[in-house]
Amino acid sequence: xxxxxxxxxxxxxxxxxxxxxxxxxxxxxxxxxxxxxxxxxxxxxxxxxxxxxxxxxxxxxxxxxxxxxxxxxxxxxxxxxxxxxxxxxxxxxxxxxxxxxxxxxxxxxxxxxxxxxxxxxxxxxxxxxxxxxxxxxxxxxxxxxxxxxxxxxxxxxxxxxxxxxxxxxxxxxxxxxxxxxxxxxxxxxxxxxxxxxxxxxxxxxxxxxxxxxxxxxxxxxxxxxxxxxxxxxxxxxxxxxxxxxx
Ligand SMILES: *[C@@H]1O[C@H](CO)[C@@H](O)[C@H](O)[C@H]1NC(C)=O
Numbered sequence: 495x496x497x498x499x500x501x502x503x504x505x506x507x508x509x510x511x512x513x514x515x516x517x518x519x520x521x522x523x524x525x526x527x528x529x530x531x532x533x534x535x536x537x538x539x540x541x542x543x544x545x546x547x548x549x550x551x552x553x554x555x556x557x558x559x560x561x562x563x564x565x566x567x568x569x570x571x572x573x574x575x576x577x578x579x580x581x582x583x584x585x586x587x588x589x590x591x592x593x594x595x596x597x598x599x600x601x602x603x604x605x606x607x608x609x610x611x612x613x614x615x616x617x618x619x620x621x622x623x624x625x626x627x628x629x630x631x632x633x634x635x636x637x638x639x640x641x642x643x644x645x646x647x648x649x650x651x652x653x654x655x656x657x658x659x660x661x662x663x664x665x666x667x668x669x670x671x672x673x674x675x676x677x678x679x680x681x682x683x684x685x686x687x688x689x690x691x692x693x694x695x696x697x698x699x700x701x702x703x704x705x706x707x708x709x710x711x712x713x714x715x716x717x718x719x720x721x722x723x724x725x726x727x728x729x730x731x732x733x734x735x736x737x738x739x740x
Contacts, residue, residue, distance in 0.1 A: 495596075496700065497579035499613070506597065518546040527552025529578040529733075531559050534718075540571035541723070547576045556734045561718075564725035569610055570646075577718025578730075583737040584715060585623050588701060589708035594693035596718060596735040597639065601687055610644030613685075617693070617708070618674075618714040623647060625713040627690055633710060637678040638664075638696065640686040648723055650679035659699060660691035668704070676706060693735070712737060 515524050523532040526549045533547050546564035583594070600613060614638040615638040618627045626629025637648060647674070650669015657664045657679070664679040677700055693715075700706040715735050717730050 505717075509614040512604040514550055514706075515549055516546050516548045518544070520730055522547075523547055523577070525560065526557050526578055528555045528582050529557045529580055531557070531576075531578050532695045533574065533576055535574040537571055537573045541565045541567040541573045543573065545574055545576060545721075546574050547673070555736060556732055558729075560729040562725060562727040563721050564606075565721050565723050567723070569623055569644075569723045572720045572722055575616065575716070575718050575720050577716040577731045579627070580735050583735045584712050586712050586737045586739045587623075587650075587708070588619070588697050589738045590707070591694055591697060591712070591737055593738045594697070594712075594715075594736065595730065595738075596691055596693055597686065597718075598685070598689045598730065598734075600640075600728060600730045602726055604725075604727045605643075606725040608644055609726055610646050610722035611718045611724060611726065612639045612643070612646060612648075613641040613728065614639045614678075614718065614720060616656060616714075617692075617696075617712065617717040618716075619710040620713045621710065622713070623711045626715060627714045628672070628674075631713060632672075632674040634706060635671065635674050635676045636696065636700065636702075637676065639678060639680040640689055641684075642680055644724070645720070648680060650678075657699070659691075659695045661690075662686055666704075671722070677706075 543565035548562040550558040617636040619634040649668040654666040663682040667678040
């Protein structure tokens with residue numbers, strides 16, 4: 495009886511281990527339920543280091559994952575953007591979005607002193623209904639920084655402060671990148687480790703105040719972290735996003 499109990503416990507641990515998948519290559523991705531988890535070490539050559547990312551679980555529209563990295567050199571250069579990208583929350587025109595609920599709970603399990611990294615959404619807009627992030631199809635990159643450690647800054651310059659949206663206060667940065675414009679909402683009150691919001695309020699804001707056409711389409715919603723330098727393990731215990739259209 496005792497033996498049977500312990501082997502049952504052992505079996506369930508094995509199943510849990512088999513459920514977690516770790517990727518470590520520069521552009522490795524793994525399907526993660528309604529998302530794709532990708533390493534995206536696009537800025538690797540500006541530094542020295544390594545990173546791996548683990549899918550812990552995916553159930554319904556919710557995903558849990560983590561990333562562990564150590565990066566050195568060129569403290570103003572982003573080394574990577576490990577992220578989950580929704581496979582379903584995309585293809586909607588801003589004018590037709592009735593709501594875009596999202597929820598993100600995250601924490602650092604460990605972090606080196608002086609860590610330079612953000613925790614951020616990266617939302618890609620364009621004139622066509624579909625297009626890859628950071629591509630010729632991109633018109634806007636909308637970032638929402640839930641954290642920015644170590645004095646790092648978004649692209650461009652700060653154009654506004656003290657914007658109240660989704661129950662938090664934000665500073666807005668703007669600047670060009672390649673063929674698209676970057677608009678970054680940066681938390682003005684430190685880390686937001688449990689974020690629950692309707693992304694529509696950010697979309698409505700940029701249409702009303704930043705000249706973004708409501709005919710733009712959401713081509714992609716990603717959620718991840720941009721390490722510049724330092725070592726950390728960042729865990730997302732729970733993340734979800736959806737787009738509901740009118
Ligand atoms: C990060 O980890 C590397 C490899 O373990 C180590 O050499 C380095 O000192 C660490 N950096 C920081 C800032 O802790």
